Amino acid sequence: MARAAASVAIASLTVGGTCLASPAAFADEAERAPGSVVEVEPLPVDLWIPGAADAQRITYWSIGSDGSPALSSGALYVPPGEAPDGGWPVVAWAHGTSGLADDCAPSLVGPALPERDYPYLGRWLDQGYAVVSTDYVGLGTPGVMPYLDGKVEAHSVVDSVKAARAVDESLSNKWVVVGQSQGGGAAITTARYATEYGGETLDFRGAVGTGVPANIELTLLPLGPGVPPTAIPAGLTSYLFYILAGLRSAHPEIDLDSYLTPLGAHYVNAAEQLCVNDLHDAAEGVVVGDLFGKPLNQIPNFHGLLVDYMGVPTSGYDRPLFIGQGLTDIDVPAPSAFSLVAALTANGEPVTFKTYPTDHSGTLVDSQADTIPFVRGLFD
Numbered sequence: 001m002a003r004a005a006a007s008v009a010i011a012s013l014t015v016g017g018t019c020l021a022s023p024a025a026f027a028d029e030a031e032r033a034p035g036s037v038v039e040v041e042p043l044p045v046d047l048w049i050p051g052a053a054d055a056q057r058i059t060y061w062s063i064g065s066d067g068s069p070a071l072s073s074g075a076l077y078v079p080p081g082e083a084p085d086g087g088w089p090v091v092a093w094a095h096g097t098s099g100l101a102d103d104c105a106p107s108l109v110g111p112a113l114p115e116r117d118y119p120y121l122g123r124w125l126d127q128g129y130a131v132v133s134t135d136y137v138g139l140g141t142p143g144v145m146p147y148l149d150g151k152v153e154a155h156s157v158v159d160s161v162k163a164a165r166a167v168d169e170s171l172s173n174k175w176v177v178v179g180q181s182q183g184g185g186a187a188i189t190t191a192r193y194a195t196e197y198g199g200e201t202l203d204f205r206g207a208v209g210t211g212v213p214a215n216i217e218l219t220l221l222p223l224g225p226g227v228p229p230t231a232i233p234a235g236l237t238s239y240l241f242y243i244l245a246g247l248r249s250a251h252p253e254i255d256l257d258s259y260l261t262p263l264g265a266h267y268v269n270a271a272e273q274l275c276v277n278d279l280h281d282a283a284e285g286v287v288v289g290d291l292f293g294k295p296l297n298q299i300p301n302f303h304g305l306l307v308d309y310m311g312v313p314t315s316g317y318d319r320p321l322f323i324g325q326g327l328t329d330i331d332v333p334a335p336s337a338f339s340l341v342a343a344l345t346a347n348g349e350p351v352t353f354k355t356y357p358t359d360h361s362g363t364l365v366d367s368q369a370d371t372i373p374f375v376r377g378l379f380d
Contacts, residue, residue, distance in 0.1 A: 029069075031061075032061045032069035033061060034061055034062055034063055034069075034155060034158070034159045034162065034197070035060060035061065035062075035158075035159040035160075035161075035162025035163050035166065036060060036061045036163070036166075037058060037059070037060050037163050037166050037167060038059040038060055038061065038071065039058070039059040040056050040057070040058055040059075040167055041056065041057050042055070042056060042057070043055035043056055043057045043075050043077075043107065046110075047075070047107070047109075047110050048077065049077045049118055049121045049122050049125055049131060050118055050119070050122040050125075051079065051080070051122045051125045051126060052077040052078065052079070052080075052125060052131075053078050053079060053080040053081070054077075054078050055075060055076065055077045055078075056075065056076045056167060056168075057073065057074070057075050057107045057108075058073065058074055058075065058076055058160070058163050058164060058167055059071060059072070059073045059141065060072055060073070060074075060159055060160065060162075060163035061159065062137050062152075062155045062156050062159040062160075063137070063152065063155040063159075064137050064138070064143065064146070064152060065146045065149055065152055065249070065250035065251075066250075070137045070138070070141070070142075070143065070152075071137070071141035071142060072134055072135060072136060072137045072138075072139075072141055072156045072159065072160065073105060073107050073134075073135045073139075073140040073141050074107055074132065074133050074134035074135050074156075074160045074163075074164075075106070075107040075132075075133045076130065076131075076132050076133075076164045076167060076168060077121070077125060077130065077131040077132075077133070078130045078168060078170065078171075079125045079126075079128060079129070079130065083170040083171075083172075084128070086172050086174070087169075087170050087171050087172035087173070088128070088129065088130035088170055088171050088172055089128070089129050089130070089172050089174050089175065089176075089379050090129060090130050090131075090132055090161055090164070090165075090171055090172060090174065090175035090176070091124045091129040091130070091131050091132070091175070091176055091177075091178055091375070092131075092132045092133070092134070092157050092158075092160060092161050092175055092176070092177040092178070092190075093121060093124075093131055093132070093133040093134075093177075093178060093179065093183070094134065094153065094157055094177060094178070094179030094180075094182075094183030094184070094186035094187045094190065095111060095112075095117070095133060095134075095135075095179070095180070095182070095183045096111075096112065096113070096117075096179075096180045096181030096182050096183050096184075096211070097112065097147075097181055097182045097239065097242065097276050098111065098112040098139070098275060098276055099112075099139075099242075099274060099275035099276050099279065100138070100139065100144055100145045100147060100242060100245055100246065100271060100272050100273075101272060101273050101274065101275060102139065102140050102141075103275070104139065104275040104276070105135040105139045105140030106133060106135055107133065107135050107140060108135075108140050112275065112276050112277065113361065116361050116364065116365065117180075120364060120365065120368070121133075123368060123372065124178075127372060127376070130164070130168075130170075130171050132160050132161050132164040132171075132175075133160070134156045134157050134159075134160035135156075136152070136153055136156045136186070137152050137155070137156050138249075143249070144245065144246065144249035144272055145246065146246040146247075146249055146250040146309075147182070147242040147243055147245065147246030147247075148182065148185065148213065148216070148242075148243055148246060148309070148310040149246060149250055149309055149310060150185060150186065150189035150309075150310060150311070150312060150313075151189065151193065152250075153182075153185075153186035153189060153190065154186065154189050154190040154192070154193045154194070154197060155193075155197055156186075157177055157186060157187075157190045157194075158190065158193070158194055158197040158198050158202070159197075161175050161198070161202060162198070162201065162202065165201075172203075173201060173202050173203045174203045174205055174379060175202060175203070175204060175205065176204070176205045176206050176207060176208070176375050176378055176379075177190045177191065177194065177204075177207045177208070178207070178208040178209075178371065178375070179207075179208070179209055179210075180209075180210050180211050180363075180364045181210075181211040181213065181331065181332065181360065182213065183209075184209035184210050184211045184212035184213065184323075184332075185209065185212050185213045185214065185310075185312055187207045187208060187209040187212075188207055188209040188212055188214075188312055188313075188321060188323065188340075189312055189313060190207060191204075191206065191207035191317055191319055191321055192313040192316055192317055194207075194319070195318055195319070204319055205319060205320075205378035205379060206319040206320040206321065206322070206374075206375070206378040207319065207320075207321050207322070208321075208322045208323075208324070208367075208371045208374065208375060209321070209322070209323050209324070210323070210324040210325070210326075210363045210364050210367050210371075211324075211325070211326065211329060211331065211332045211360050211363055211364065212312065212323055212325070212332065212336070212337055212340060213312075213332045213336060214312040214336045214337060214339065214340035215311075215312075215336055215339050215340065216243075216310065216332075216336065217303075217306035217307055217309070217310050217311055220240075220243070220296060220302075220306060221296070221297055221302065221303060221306075222295075222297070223288065223289075223291075223292060223295070223296045224289070224292045224294065224295030224296055224297070225289060225292050225293060225294070225295070226289040227288075227289045227292075227295075228287075228288055228289050229287065229289050230287060230289075231285050231286060231287050231288075232288060233330065234280050234281070234283040234284045234285075234286070235280055235283075235330075235331055236330075236331070237283035237286050237288060238271075238276065238279040238280045238282070238283040239331075240288060241267050241268055241270065241271035241279060241283065242271050242279070243310070244256065244260075244264075244268045244271070245268050245269075245271035245272050247306075247309060248268060250309060251305065251309070254299050254300075254305070256268075256299075258293075258294070259292055259293060259294045259295075259296055259298070259299070260291060260292060260293060261290065261291060261292060261293045263290055263291060264290070264291030264292055264293070267282070267283070267286065267291060268291075270282060312340055314340065314343035314344055314347055314349070315344075315347040315349060317344075317349045317350060317351075319350070319378075320350045320351075320352065320374075320378060321344070321349065321350060321351045321352065322351075322352045322353075322354070322370070322371055322374045323337060323340070323341055323351060323352070323353050323354075324353075324354050324355075324356060324363050324364075324366075324367035324370070324371065325337035325338075325353070325354075325355050325356070325363060326355070326356050326357075326358045326359050326360055326362055326363035326366075327355050327356065327357050327358070328357065328358060328359050329358075329359050329360045329363060330359070330360070331359075331360040332360060334355070337353070337355075341353045352374065354367065354370050
């Protein structure tokens with residue numbers, strides 16, 4: 001496997017036991033260009049996708065919420081055998097919610113749902129694709145991952161493909177993005193910006209998103225003291241904690257803590273430390289209305305800020321999209337996808353939409369009968 005040049009000098013930041021270069025350590029802007037590789041290391045075998053011939057963990061430069069260079073990490077998996085003419089086509093995997101803490105990064109600990117995600121990703125390897133999986137900026141690297149910040153996720157995905165191609169010359173420049181849940185939104189948003197962010201070096205072909213969390217920003221607008229007055233499902237509450245923690249990190253100017261009660265601050269702080277299953281357990285019985293001392297809609301231009309931060313674009317796509325939605329999904333209820341697809345269709349966007357009589361995870365599994373041939377067609 002052809003590798004990038006030797007690692008650059010490193011500063012005293014440590015993540016997951018591995019020293020990484022701090023942004024301040026790079027005086028040369030060229031060294032921090034999106035997709036530039038900082039470090040490559042073998043991925044532990046117990047974190048390999050089944051069927052992979054080789055796997056590497058990559059740390060690379062991307063773009064953060066403030067538009068400045070930021071570090072991201074991820075993993076590269078290649079299938080067995082010799083690459084076809086033109087190289088292995090690439091499937092970029094945008095993962096679902098795992099947490100915000102560094103020890104929740106899939107490239108360090110594996111996916112949050114290995115029993116679902118490893119077989120799914122193995123199917124792409126079996127089809128002859130290399131798989132590139134970003135952790136997203138701030139997850140496994142310095143800073144807090146800005147959860148559901150679509151443009152940051154898009155940069156992380158696109159730049160992971162750039163970095164992977166710099167690490168392994170057997171990869172084609174032709175690629176697609178697929179994602180589930182948080183990653184479903186990331187995949188669709190990536191499709192909106194992939195051509196722009198990828199430049200002339202990449203040939204983006206299209207996107208697949210399942211369980212896409214669209215228009216979720218609207219659910220934040222009424223939140224405040226006593227709203228809602230009763231506990232909602234713990235999974236949804238834990239997602240809210242992650243959204244608030246990411247928003248607080250990405251937009252310190254809104255002083256989110258001043259809108260929280262001590263209880264609210266406790267749980268938003270916990271969201272920065274707990275991976276998804278532990279935060280779900282901690283959220284059991286929590287009344288969301290008890291988290292706020294002031295209504296969130298008092299934040300200046302709150303709706304506009306949320307749309308810019310986490311809104312899934314409804315226009316401007318230049319490649320085909322596939323969106324899959326489970327009809328019994330309670331993590332991302334079906335009306336979320338219906339509203340997104342209605343807007344995309346009204347705007348004449350190239351979207352294919354399928355529903356499945358199953359839940360959130362079941363949609364990822366059941367959709368493969370449609371998404372595998374859809375993706376194959378994108379490379380024809």
